[in-house]
Amino acid sequence: MGSGGYLNYKMEISYDGTRYYGWERQPDKDTIQGKLESVLSVLNGTSVEVIGAGRTDAGVHARKMTANVRLETELSPEGIRDYMNHYLPDDICVNKLVVASDRFHARYNAMGKLYTYTCYVGEEKPVFDRRYVTVLDFSPDVEKMREAAGYLTGTHDFRAFCANPKMKKSTVRCVDSIEILRKKDRLYLNFHGNGFLQNMVRIMTGTLLQVGEGRIPPERVREILEGLDRREAGPTAPAKGLCLMKVDY
Amino acid sequence: MGSGGYLNYKMEISYDGTRYYGWERQPDKDTIQGKLESVLSVLNGTSVEVIGAGRTDAGVHARKMTANVRLETELSPEGIRDYMNHYLPDDICVNKLVVASDRFHARYNAMGKLYTYTCYVGEEKPVFDRRYVTVLDFSPDVEKMREAAGYLTGTHDFRAFCANPKMKKSTVRCVDSIEILRKKDRLYLNFHGNGFLQNMVRIMTGTLLQVGEGRIPPERVREILEGLDRREAGPTAPAKGLCLMKVDY
Numbered sequence: 126m127g128s129g130g131y132l133n134y135k136m137e138i139s140y141d142g143t144r145y146y147g148w149e150r151q152p153d154k155d156t157i158q159g160k161l162e163s164v165l166s167v168l169n170g171t172s173v174e175v176i177g178a179g180r181t182d183a184g185v186h187a188r189k190m191t192a193n194v195r196l197e198t199e200l201s202p203e204g205i206r207d208y209m210n211h212y213l214p215d216d217i218c219v220n221k222l223v224v225a226s227d228r229f230h231a232r233y234n235a236m237g238k239l240y241t242y243t244c245y246v247g248e249e250k251p252v253f254d255r256r257y258v259t260v261l262d263f264s265p266d267v268e269k270m271r272e273a274a275g276y277l278t279g280t281h282d283f284r285a286f287c288a289n290p291k292m293k294k295s296t297v298r299c300v301d302s303i304e305i306l307r308k309k310d311r312l313y314l315n316f317h318g319n320g321f322l323q324n325m326v327r328i329m330t331g332t333l334l335q336v337g338e339g340r341i342p343p344e345r346v347r348e349i350l351e352g353l354d355r356r357e358a359g360p361t362a363p364a365k366g367l368c369l370m371k372v373d374y
Numbered sequence: 375m376g377s378g379g380y381l382n383y384k385m386e387i388s389y390d391g392t393r394y395y396g397w398e399r400q401p402d403k404d405t406i407q408g409k410l411e412s413v414l415s416v417l418n419g420t421s422v423e424v425i426g427a428g429r430t431d432a433g434v435h436a437r438k439m440t441a442n443v444r445l446e447t448e449l450s451p452e453g454i455r456d457y458m459n460h461y462l463p464d465d466i467c468v469n470k471l472v473v474a475s476d477r478f479h480a481r482y483n484a485m486g487k488l489y490t491y492t493c494y495v496g497e498e499k500p501v502f503d504r505r506y507v508t509v510l511d512f513s514p515d516v517e518k519m520r521e522a523a524g525y526l527t528g529t530h531d532f533r534a535f536c537a538n539p540k541m542k543k544s545t546v547r548c549v550d551s552i553e554i555l556r557k558k559d560r561l562y563l564n565f566h567g568n569g570f571l572q573n574m575v576r577i578m579t580g581t582l583l584q585v586g587e588g589r590i591p592p593e594r595v596r597e598i599l600e601g602l603d604r605r606e607a608g609p610t611a612p613a614k615g616l617c618l619m620k621v622d623y
Contacts, residue, residue, distance in 0.1 A: 139501045186502075210499055218499035250459055250467035252388045253435075257502065 130197040134205065135225035138190045141216040143256050143365065147183040148190070157181070157217060161192070164212045168205070169196050178235045178372040182324065184364030186257060189220070191372040193231040237301065237373035240316045242330045242366050247310025258311070259366035265337030267307050270314075273336040273343035274303035276350060277329055284353040286332070288324035288361065296322055305333070312337075315370075324361050332359030379446040383454065384474035387439045390465040392505050392614065396432040397439070406430070406466060410441070413461045417454070418445050427484045427621040431573065433613030435506060438469070440621040442480040486550065486622035489565045491579045491615050496559025507560070508615035514586030516556050519563075522585040522592035523552035525599060526578055533602040535581070537573035537610065545571055554582070561586075564619075573610050581608035 138161070146154040150162060161175045177192045200208060206222040213219070245251040245258040246265065277286075277300055284296040304315040314333065316326050332349065335341050341359075349357045387410070395403040399411060410424045426441045449457060455471040462468070494500040494507040495514065526535075526549055533545040553564040563582065565575050581598065584590050590608075598606045 139498075141501050141504075215499060215504050216501055218501045220498050249388075249469050250464060252390050252465055252467045253506065254502075255390075255464050 131195045132197075133193055133195050133225045133227050133229055134202065134222055135191065135193050135229055135231070136206070136222040137220045138192060139188050139218050139220055140186060140190070141256065142181060142184050142186045144216065145183065147185070148177055148180045157187075157190070160213060160217055161194075161209070164209055165194060165196065167212075168198060168200070168208055176231045178231045179238065179320075179369070181369055182327075182364050182367075185367045185369070186365075187369040189371040190369055191231050191235070191374070193225060193229055231372075234374050235320075235372050237317060237319050238321065239370040239373075240321070240326045241368050241370050242314040242316070242326065242362060243368070244312040244314075244334070244366060245310060246307070246312050249310075251310075256365055257368065259363045261312070261334070263338045265307075265312055265334065266339065267305055267312070267337065269339075269343050270305050270333045270337040273333055273346040274305060274314075276343070276347040277333075278303055281350055282353060283322055283325055283350070285349050285355055285358045286325045286328040287322040287355060288328065289322070290355055292322065298322060298325070303329070303333075327362045327364070327367060328355075328358050328360075330362040330366070334362065335359040380444045381446075382442055382444050382474045382476050382478055383451065383471055384440065384442050384478055384480070385455070385471040386469045387441060388437050388467050388469055389435060389439070390505065391430060391433050391435045393465065394432065396434070397426055397429045406436075406439075407441075409462060409466055410443075410458070413458055414443060414445065416461075417447060417449070417457055425480045427480045428487065428569075428618070430618055431576075431613050431616075434616045434618070435614075436618040438620040439618055440480050440484070440623070442474060442478055480621075483623050484569075484621050486566060486568050487570065488619040488622075489570070489575045490617050490619050491563040491565070491575065491611060492617070493561040493563075493583070493615060494559060495556070495561050498559075500559075505614055506617065508612050510561070510583070512587045514556075514561055514583065515588060516554055516561070516586070518588075518592050519554050519582050519586040522582055522595040523554060523563075525592070525596040526582075527552055530599055531602060532571055532574055532599070534598050534604055534607045535574045535577040536571035536604065537577065538571070539604055541571065547571060547574070552578070552582075576611045576613065576616060577604070577607050577609075579611035579615070583611065584608040 146156050148157045150159045166172045175192050175194045202222045206219050209219045243258045245260045251258050280299040282297050287296050300318040302317045306313045395405050397406045399408040415421045424441050424443045451471045455468050458468045492507045494509045500507050529548040531546050536545050549567040551566045555562045
């Protein structure tokens with residue numbers, strides 16, 4: 126296992142994305158990948174590349190982002206994890222770090238992802254988790270949202286739900302399930318699929334919320350999907366309500 | 375009810391105290407009382423005084439601070455509440471607002487208060503509620519903490535647990551109960567009493583945590599209490615772990 130003295134490590138990471146410009150490394154901007162790589166490059170003595178299961182947008186959170194990284198170090202996996210948590214800011218945490226097969230690749234091997242979009246639908250204000258929820262000023266019709274979500278489930282061309290209008294690669298994806306739950310003053314939208322296009326979860330959420338508000342009927346979502354035109358879909362829901370919950374391998 | 379066109383209103387307020395200089399109004403500083411009064415003074419057309427059940431320190435949170443205020447307005451209680459929530463920042467919320475008896479005084483009529491101090495005792499980092507918990511780097515001995523807490527329960531002179539060494543008024547208080555609970559990766563200290571001195575909950579917490587860490591034996595807490603000397607007690611635990619949970623009337 127490992128080439129040279131290197132080992133391949135798999136890690137699960139949580140982060141509060143509020144103050145970051147997303148996952149992907151960018152010059153002169155705080156990003157999650159950038160923070161992880163800068164801490165690990167010091168540990169490793171040379172620059173390292175952290176490969177994430179995917180890229181989250183600016184302001185999006187994660188409870189279990191998965192990534193892999195090759196390191197040459199004498200530290201144990203627990204030692205690496207503790208080192209990272211010590212030097213990472215308090216809004217990023219490595220929850221788990223283990224030695225993986227040399228062939229493990231966090232992006233290529235990802236089989237599915239679960240995202241949860243959380244809305245606050247109460248009478249008050251979400252004072253303590255205001256950074257992690259989007260406040261709705263209407264009481265959504267959950268049954269209608271579920272009906273509309275049914276049209277989005279399955280394998281479809283999701284071009285209408287992709288932020289990049291010039292996307293040249295396939296925009297076909299399989300959404301296994303969309304679960305919509307109302308629990309007390311929270312509305313949760315759980316999206317499970319094999320992969321999502323740029324902003325796809327947030328555009329689906331924005332569209333489903335328009336259904337929940339009664340602005341468009343559920344059947345309209347099928348037409349939007351079939352029209353393949355981003356301009357027909359709803360707005361992109363705010364980043365702060367979105368969280369990557371887990372990645373399947 | 376009411377004098378002139380004024381009515382006395384009782385309200386319950388939650389706030390994330392992170393960015394405030396505490397409850398009490400101060401010139402040129404953001405405080406909770408200051409924010410409430412500034413919003414209500416606009417509504418009322420003249421300056422108003424919001425009377426809180428007590429003062430929380432800088433950085434301390436509340437889930438149900440109680441306050442009263444006299445207002446002359448044509449808005450209904452729900453209307454006042456909605457107005458306030460609209461103009462207050464998103465880290466302060468008025469959860470409830472009702473017309474009270476003209477004699478109701480949030481401070482004088484307060485019979486008891488419940489404060490909860492929350493510590494994180496897990497292996498990871500509390501990424502999503504890091505502003506509301508204090509991270510411990512040891513696993514506390516809860517049984518010893520409970521034994522020590524027993525010495526603090528009841529009516530005592532708490533001078534050793536008061537931040538103000540020149541306190542001229544009585545430092546006798548009654549602490550009805552101190553409950554110490556470990557739930558998964560959280561340690562909760564619930565303090566119920568008829569009133570607390572300046573920093574008293576945080577100094578009791580700092581002292582009990584020293585017992586939990588094994589730095590001082592439980593019996594030492596009785597000596598500290600009897601010694602009436604602040605310097606003998608433990609450190610003042612950080613503000614961010616403390617939250618005023620409710621006020622009894």
